[in-house]
Amino acid sequence: MSAPDPPAGAVLEEIAPLATTTDEVPVGEPEVDLVVIDLDVLVAPGDLRTGVDLVIAGGRVVAVDPSPSPSREMAANVLDGTGLLAVPGLVNAHTHSPENPMRGLGDGLTLEPWLATLMAESGLYTPEDHYWCSLASAAELLCSGGTSVIDHLVMTPISPASFDGAMRAYRDSGIRGGVSPLLSDDDATLLLAADLGVDVAGLRMMMPQQVPSMPTSEFLAITEDAISRWHGTEDGRMHLLTGCSGVQWASHELMGGMAALAERTGTTMQLHCVETRVQAASARRRDGKSAVRTLDELGVLNERVSLAHCVWIEEDDIGLIAARGATVAHNPAANQRLRSGRAPIAALLEAGANVGVGTDGAASGDDQNAWIAMRLAALIHRDPDERWVSAIDAMTMATTGGGHALGVPGLGALNPGAPADVALLDRRGTGLAGARILEASLVWSETGEDVRHVIVAGEVVLRDGRPTRFDLDEVRDQIASQCAKRARVGARSPELEATIGRLDEVRRRLAERDGRPFFGP
Numbered sequence: 001m002s003a004p005d006p007p008a009g010a011v012l013e014e015i016a017p018l019a020t021t022t023d024e025v026p027v028g029e030p031e032v033d034l035v036v037i038d039l040d041v042l043v044a045p046g047d048l049r050t051g052v053d054l055v056i057a058g059g060r061v062v063a064v065d066p067s068p069s070p071s072r073e074m075a076a077n078v079l080d081g082t083g084l085l086a087v088p089g090l091v092n093a094h095t096h097s098p099e100n101p102m103r104g105l106g107d108g109l110t111l112e113p114w115l116a117t118l119m120a121e122s123g124l125y126t127p128e129d130h131y132w133c134s135l136a137s138a139a140e141l142l143c144s145g146g147t148s149v150i151d152h153l154v155m156t157p158i159s160p161a162s163f164d165g166a167m168r169a170y171r172d173s174g175i176r177g178g179v180s181p182l183l184s185d186d187d188a189t190l191l192l193a194a195d196l197g198v199d200v201a202g203l204r205m206m207m208p209q210q211v212p213s214m215p216t217s218e219f220l221a222i223t224e225d226a227i228s229r230w231h232g233t234e235d236g237r238m239h240l241l242t243g244c245s246g247v248q249w250a251s252h253e254l255m256g257g258m259a260a261l262a263e264r265t266g267t268t269m270q271l272h273c274v275e276t277r278v279q280a281a282s283a284r285r286r287d288g289k290s291a292v293r294t295l296d297e298l299g300v301l302n303e304r305v306s307l308a309h310c311v312w313i314e315e316d317d318i319g320l321i322a323a324r325g326a327t328v329a330h331n332p333a334a335n336q337r338l339r340s341g342r343a344p345i346a347a348l349l350e351a352g353a354n355v356g357v358g359t360d361g362a363a364s365g366d367d368q369n370a371w372i373a374m375r376l377a378a379l380i381h382r383d384p385d386e387r388w389v390s391a392i393d394a395m396t397m398a399t400t401g402g403g404h405a406l407g408v409p410g411l412g413a414l415n416p417g418a419p420a421d422v423a424l425l426d427r428r429g430t431g432l433a434g435a436r437i438l439e440a441s442l443v444w445s446e447t448g449e450d451v452r453h454v455i456v457a458g459e460v461v462l463r464d465g466r467p468t469r470f471d472l473d474e475v476r477d478q479i480a481s482q483c484a485k486r487a488r489v490g491a492r493s494p495e496l497e498a499t500i501g502r503l504d505e506v507r508r509r510l511a512e513r514d515g516r517p518f519f520g521p
Contacts, residue, residue, distance in 0.1 A: 032057045032074040033458050034420075038067050039081025040427065044088070044400075044413040045392045045439045054086055056420040059235060059457040063416055079460065083428055084452060087442065088412050089147025089421035090370035091402025094270070094308045094329035094358025096182070097134040097151045097166060098125055101482035102363035111276050111338040111364075112503040118363060120496045123486055124156050130165030132478040138173035139475050140368035142467055144448025145423030147456045148176040150329070150358070150405060152243060152270055152308065155181065158214060163226040163240070171234055174461030174469045176421060178406050180243030180270040181226075183219045188248040188286035189278065189506070195285060196509040200502055219244075220257045227265045237457050239267065239406055246272030247291040248282040252298055259300040268407040269300070270329070273307035276340050278503075280312035281510055292317035301326050306356065306405035310348075311341045318344060322353035327405040330397065332376035333367075334360035339519075342380055346387030356402035357394070371448045374398040378443055391443035424453040 036054040041064050043049060053069035055062040065071065072078060102122055106114040125133070134151060141149055149170070155162035163179065170177025193200045214222070223242055231240040242258040242265075244250040250271065262269040274280040274291045283291035292313055295301040303325030310328045313321070321328060330345055348355055359365045359373045378394035381387075396412075403411030410418035425432060429450030435441035454462035461468055504520050511518040 032062065032071045032076065033059075034077045034079060034455070034460070035069060035072050035075040036079045036081040036084075036086065036422075036424070036455075037069070037072060039084045039086055039424070041086040041414060042088070042438065042442075043415060045395050048438060054081070054414070054422070056455070056458045059420055059459075061414050061416055061418050061420050064414065079453070081424065083426060084424045085427050085432065085438075086414065086422050086424050087145075088399045088414055089423050089454065089456065090141075090145055090374065090398045091148040091356060091406070091412060092137075092141055092146050092359050092368065092370050092373070093150055093306060093327070093356030093402035093405045094331055094360060095137060095149060095151055095365075095368060096154055096361035097137040097169075098122065098130065098154050098156075099361030099363035100133045100136040100368075101479050101486055102361075103366055103483075105363045109338070110507065111340055112278055112507065113500045114338055114364070116496060116499045116503060120493065121486060122156075125162065127159075127161040127165035129482060130155070130162050131169045132475065132482060134166040134169035134177075134179075135173055135470065135475050136479045137362070137368050138170055138175040138177065139467060139470070139472055141370065142173065142175055142454050142456075142462050143451070143465065143472070144369045144371060145425070145451040145454060146175075146368070146370040147421040147423065147454060148178070148402065148406060148408075148411065150178040150180060150239075150241065150270055150306070150402075152180050152182050152272075158183065158219075158222065160222060160225060163222075163230070167226075167230045167238060167240065171238055172470060173467070174456050174459060176237050176239075176406070176408070176411075176419070176456055178239035178241055178268075179226075179230075180241035181219075181223055182243065182245045183223075183254065184245040184249040185213060185216045185219065185254050186249060186251040188282040192278070192282045192285045192510070193502070193506050196506060196513065198502055198505045198509060216251060216254045216257065219254060220261060223258070224261055224265070227261070227267060231265065231267050235457065236408075239408075241267050242269040244271050246279060247274065247294060248279045248286070252294075255295065255300050256298040259298065259302070259305065262304045267304075268405060269305045270308060270405070271300075271305070273310050274312040275309035275335070277312055277514075278507055278510060290314045290317055292320055296320060296324065303404075304407065308358065308360075309335065309340070309343060311335055311343045313344065318347050318351050318353065321348065322351040325354065327354045327356055327401065329356045329358045329402075329405060330377055331358045331360040331365060331373070332380050333365035333373055336376070336380060337366065338364055345377065346381055346389050349389065349393055350387060354401055354404050355397045356405045357398040358402075369448055370398055371446050375443055391440040394443050395439055420455055420458040422455040423451050424455070425450040426452050
C-alpha cells in the first residue's frame with residue numbers, strides 16, 4: 001500500500017542554506033528564506049498565477065515563479081503549497097483591543113450611550129491587561145488570515161507602560177502591529193449641548209475619564225517617547241502611530257501637534273472622524289465648518305492620516321479627502337451595530353480616495369475577523385438607488401487600502417519587493433471549493449475557516465491553524481479572566497444613568513432641530 005498524501009500545506013523539509021561566498025552565490029542575489037511550492041497565488045485582485053512557487057527572502061516577496069522554481073535549491077525552508085491559494089494578508093485598519101473582554105455589550109444602544117456604558121463597565125487596565133487584550137486581537141486576526149492591525153488604543157491610565165503592554169503583544173504574536181493612542185483633551189459636545197438647552201453641568205459627557213487627563217503637551221511627549229522606543233523595531237514590523245480620539249474630542253493643538261509629530265518621526269496618524277450625527281454637529285458648532293475642513297486647515301489632512309468611520313462627512317469633504325491622499329478606515333459592522341449610519345464609501349472610491357476596512361473593537365464590531373468586515377464593506381452599500389461597492393473594491397480596501405494607513409509601501413499585494421504577508425487557504429475548503437469567480441468568492445463565501453498557514457514578514461506565524469509564537473489556549477483563558485474581572489453586577493450607577501439620559505436628550509433635540517425623527521436610546 002502506498003503512503004497517504006501529506007496534508008495540504010505540510011512542511012516538506014528544512015534545507016540548509018547554501019554558503020554565502022561569492023563563489024557559490026552570485027553577488028547581489030538574496031538568500032532565499034522560504035519557498036512555498038506548487039500553489040496558486042493571487043498577487044492582487046485580477047492577477048491570479050496558477051501552478052507557481054512563491055519565493056520569499058528578507059521578509060519580502062522575491063518572485064512568483066513557474067513551478068519548479070530554481071530558488072528551491074537555495075531555500076532555507078520549503079513549504080508544500082499543494083492545494084493551497086496564497087492571497088495577500090488582510091489588514092485590519094481600525095480596532096480597539098481593550099474591548100476584547102467586553103463583547104456583546106449594549107445591544108441596541110447608539111454610539112453615545114454605548115460608549116458611556118463601555119467606559120463605565122470596563123474599568124482600569126494594567127499594562128498586562130493591555131498585553132493580553134492586544135494578543136487576543138492578534139490571535140483572532142492571524143487565525144483568520146489577517147496579517148496587519150491598527151489598534152487605536154484606549155489607555156486607562158495613559159502611561160508609557162500601557163503603550164508597552166500593547167506593543168509587546170504585537171511583537172510577540174508575529175503580526176504586523178500598529179498602535180495609535182486614543183487621547184482626548186477637549187469635548188465640543190458640551191457646546192452643542194448648551195445650544196440645545198441640555199443641562200450637562202457636573203456630568204462627564206462623551207469621553208468619560210476614569211483617571212485624570214494630562215496636559216496636551218504631555219500627550220505629545222509621551223507619544224513621541226513611545227515612537228522613539230517602538231516605531232520601526234522588529235525589522236520594521238512594529239509601528240507606533242500618532243493619534244487622538246476624534247475631531248470633536250481633541251483640541252486644535254493636539255490634532256495639529258500629532259500631525260506634525262507623525263511628519264517629523266516618519267510615522268502615520270489615526271483619529272475618529274464624524275462617526276455620528278452628534279459628532280458632526282459638535283465639530284461644526286465648535287469650528288464653524290465641517291470636521292474634515294478643520295483637519296485640512298490644521299495640516300492634519302494628508303497622506304499620513306487615516307480617519308476612522310467618516311459616516312457623516314459632507315459632500316464637499318469627499319473630494320478633499322481624495323485630493324489630500326488621506327485614508328478612510330471604514331467600519332461597516334460597528335456603524336450598523338451602533339446605528340451610526342453608512343459612510344459614503346462608493347462616492348469616496350469614485351473620487352479616488354483611499355479606503356481601508358476595519359473591524360472596530362470587539363464590543364462594537366464584536367469580532368476581529370477581517371473577512372467579515374470585508375464582506376460587509378461591500379454588502380451594506382448595495383441599495384438599488386445608490387452607487388455600489390464591488391467585491392473587487394472590498395478586497396482592495398481590505399488589503400492595499402489598509403496598508404496605506406500603516407504607511408508600508410507595497411503592503412497588501414504579493415508583487416516582487418512587497419512585504420511577504422500572506423494567507424494560505426485550502427482551495428478545497430467550503431469557501432473556495434465551488435468558486436466560479438475567485439475574488440467574488442473570497443469576499444462573499446470565505447470566513448477565514450479555510451486559512452491553513454499565515455506568513456508575516458516572511459515568517460510562518462500560523463501553521464496548520466495554530467499560532468507558532470504563543471499559546472492560543474492561554475490567550476483565551478486570559479480573556480475569559482478579564483471578562484469576569486470586569487463584570488459589573490446590579491443596576492447602573494446613578495452617574496451612568498444620568499449621563500445616558502443627557503446624551504439621549506442631546507440626540508433627541510438635535511433631531512428635532514434638524515426636522516428628523518428620533519429613535520432612542
